[in-house]
Amino acid sequence: MAVTWFFYHRPHHLLFFSIIFFVLPCIAYSLAEPEALLKLKESFKNAEALNSWTPDTAPCARNTQWAGLICADGIVTGLRLGGMGLAGEIDTKVLAEIKGLRTMSFANNNFSGPMPEFNTLGPVKGLYLSGNQFTGEIPSNFFVKMESLRKLWLSNNKFTGNIPPSLATIPNLLELHLEDNGFSGSIPVINQSTLVSLNMSNNKLEGEVPASMSKFDASSFAGNAGLCGGKLGKECAKPEPPPAASTTPNDNNNNNNNNNGGNGSNSKGNGGSSKVVVAVSVASAVVLVALIVLFFVKSRRKGEEEHFDMPGKENIEKADHPDSVELNVSEIKQKEVVVDRPSSSKRTGNSSRKGSNNGKGGGGMAELVMLNEEKGVFGLPDLMKAAAEVLGNGGLGSSYKAVMANGFAVVVKRMREMNGMGKDGFDAEMRRFGNLRHWNILTPLAYHYRKEEKLLIYEYIPKSSLLYILHGDRGPSHDELDWPARLKIIQGTAKGLAYIHTEFASCDVPHGNLKSSNILLGPDYEPLLSDFAFGPLINTANVAQALFAYKAPEAAEHGRVSPKCDVYCLGIIILETLTGKFPSQYLNNGKGGLDVIQWVRSAISEGRESELLDPEISSTKGSLGEMEKLLHIGAACTESNPNQRLDMREAVTRIEQVQVLGSDHVPHTSHAPTLREGVGELPGETRLESNTIGSRSGRLDGDNDAAFSIS
Structure with a gap:
């Protein structure tokens, strides 16, 4: 009663005591920040990289800031301790005392054991644990209280068990990386619209990719043999309907016999069931073969018309057995092209207009204009006889690989949108390409001009793009x-x-x-x-x-x-x-x-x-x-x-x-670096020179086969 009377008649004392009990503890925490960090360091093993963490200096001092800290206005807001060779334990109770902490990176170290109790650190926005040896299951409700989390990186560890469904409760999740672990089971529905970066590849996940994740490409889920749906190109198996009850007289008889417990009727029933199973299996096989044939026929018809917008379709995924197609250069009619036939073997500049068969035009067909003859001379008839396969379509046209009778492989590009110049201007630009000399560029070997479309022929580079x-x-x-x-x-x-x-x-x-x-x-x-x-x-x-x-x-x-x-x-x-x-x-x-x-x-x-x-x-x-x-x-x-x-x-x-080898020491800046930092000039200069001289086509000599990728 006395205490109540005291505060009632002296409210200003109540304000005073409020300041003592609520404000002073906050001040105490800021003063204890160095002690908390030093205690965190004590929980680590191999902490030589943190030698700047000493009791006689302040963590965020301008000239002596401790390594691995991100500071703002004298307060520690982030830990970036990645790649320091640290091991031991991560004391989350100590981390909870650093009130301004918002991002933590312990990536590429040697921490092991179960997931530390980071879920006690509510305000954390970024957590990066990639490249360690963490093991075990993460509790299903682990992330329920981590509502501030934006970026979570757990990749390249040894986590097992199900992916925690509580990840779906993080309202503003931006990045989620769980690749290269041992997660199993199905993928929980994570449908935050804020999510822009997702990777669950190389785990042991099974089942259908949730529809909410359909915006992510197949590489986000690769390496999980049990996954299907989404953009994986693997349809999920539909549950088989229960077998229909048979209504034949024999089945009715079998049912009656079964009810009477007759052994002979059991063998009859099993025989009837076996016949039904065999019949269904044969019918299913016939339907499956028909679907495969139908799909193959349609894919051949559509092979040249598909657009390659997604990764894996722009020469990323190569077919194991590409369809053999005919390079239909015979569509180029004589009346649509002006053919300049040289009266002798005299050439103009570095280009010549020749075809195979001793330079003949091949039945009156327009000829190729050779820009580089170092690999031999060929013409449209040679390409017509070559077995070709579609490499794909790009923004400029279609690409084909063609292997001619002498074994020389080229890439033929049919350019549909190259009508910005007339024939004379186009010829001049092509001759300009033919005069280029540099071992890091690839120029056409030959070209063909047609009003509606052009053909550019390059060497085929086997290593691809x-x-x-x-x-x-x-x-x-x-x-x-x-x-x-x-x-x-x-x-x-x-x-x-x-x-x-x-x-x-x-x-x-x-x-x-x-x-x-x-x-x-x-x-x-x-x-x-x-x-x-x-x-x-x-x-x-x-x-x-x-x-x-x-x-x-x-x-x-x-x-x-x-x-x-x-x-x-x-x-x-x-x-x-x-x-x-x-x-x-x-x-x-x-x-x-x-x-x-x-x-x-x-x-x-x-x-x-x-x-x-x-x-x-x-x-x-x-x-x-x-x-x-x-x-x-x-x-x-x-x-x-x-x-x-x-x-x-x-x-x-x-x-x-930039050099192949540099210093083992990675400098730690005292603030968040800008995009232009760290790119100043070095006193020395390292150049990677090739030991081979580039050919006129811009490729390396000695590379007999070459490969090309579409634009």
Whole structure:
């Protein structure tokens, strides 16, 4: 009573005591932050990377900030302890005392055991545990109280059991990565509209992919043999209906005998059931064979008309037995073309107009114009006799592989939208291509002009494209795609692009169509750029849809194109190659893939660069700093504002300065780095030179077979 009377007559004392009991504890927590962090360090093993965590310094001091911390206004808001070789336990009770903590990264360390109790840390927005040895099941209700969580990365661990259904209760989940674990059972329905990045590949999941996840491409669920539906291309088996009851007299008799318990009637019933089963099996087999034949016939008819919008359809997934098709060049009628027949063997410039059969035109048919005769001379009759297979369709036309009678393989591209110039102008541009010399570009061997469509003939490059090796191939070529090979590809691409910018400087967008499907790989992973400088040849009405450079923000939103659109495309190549992720920017419908630009920008702002790297290269000793440096260059090339984007010369210079091996020490910045940080010039310069001299076609000598990918 006395206490009540005291506060009633002296309310200002109540305010005073409220301050004492509620405000002072908050102050105490901020003062205890260093102690909490030091206690966290004590729970770790192999914590030499945290030697800067000492009692005599402040965690967020301007000049002595502790390694691995992200600070804002003197408060610890994030832990980025990835790749530090840490082990032991993660003391979540200590983490709960760091009230400003919002992001935590323990990725690529040696932590093990069950999932720590991170669910006691409600305000956390980002949790990154990839690349450890965590094991066991995660409780089904683990994420119920983690309503603030935006990004969850549990990939490359040893988790087992069902995927926690409580993930569906996180209202604003953006990224969910569970790949390379041992999760089993069915996929819970996770239908947050905010989810933009999902990967559940390489687990033991079964059943149908929920319809709410249909926007994600097949690679998000690959490596789960028991999954079906969605975009996996595998239909789910429908439950078989119960067998219909037989109403024949024999069956009725069998039923009566069964009711009487007769043994002989049992054998009769079993015989009747066996006949029914055999009949149903035979009928099902006949229907199945008929469906397969029907599907095969339809697929042959549609083979050339399909559009390859999704990853895996742009030369990623190669058919095991491609259909043999006829390259129908006989449709080119003599009256539709002007044939310039040389009166002698005299040639003009570097091109000649020849066909096979001693240069004859093949029954009055228009001839090919040879731009490069180093691989021999051939004509339309040779292509007509060649067995060809469809490689696919792209924004510019259809592509075919043709193997001629002498065994030489070429790729024939039928260009439907190349009517931007008349015949004389087109011939001049082709001769310009024939004069190019650089070992990182691939130019046509020959061409054929027709008013309605054109044929461009290239060498066939067997290793195929960067797109296929990165996202579609899981064989030896993919295994060889280590950090030195990827750096070689990026540096060679930059050199080839710089050469194109020099030779086609008058074009608004010198290359115009740089993407991983248009980067062919030679035998030693030397890149060959193809399908460049087509802008002036394409119909004005179709150029924006046909060329990838027009997806740069300034072009897509305002119709403004410049050489920096090519730089934007180069940046996507860098990010795609380093992360191993398929860019959603390649897709016309915006569904599937990953927005690598936004994903990388978000991670850089949180100081998580090392977590972006493809796990197949991130473990390369002594190179992590160089990889992150190149990652920053890619981010700087993809700035949405072209005025803030690197120009071509600066981008190439910085890319060439990246080395295969760098320092083992990865510097920790005292703030969230900007996109341009970490890409300053180095005192030395490393260049990856090829030991072979490029041929006139732009490919490497000694590569007898070559392979091509569609645009």
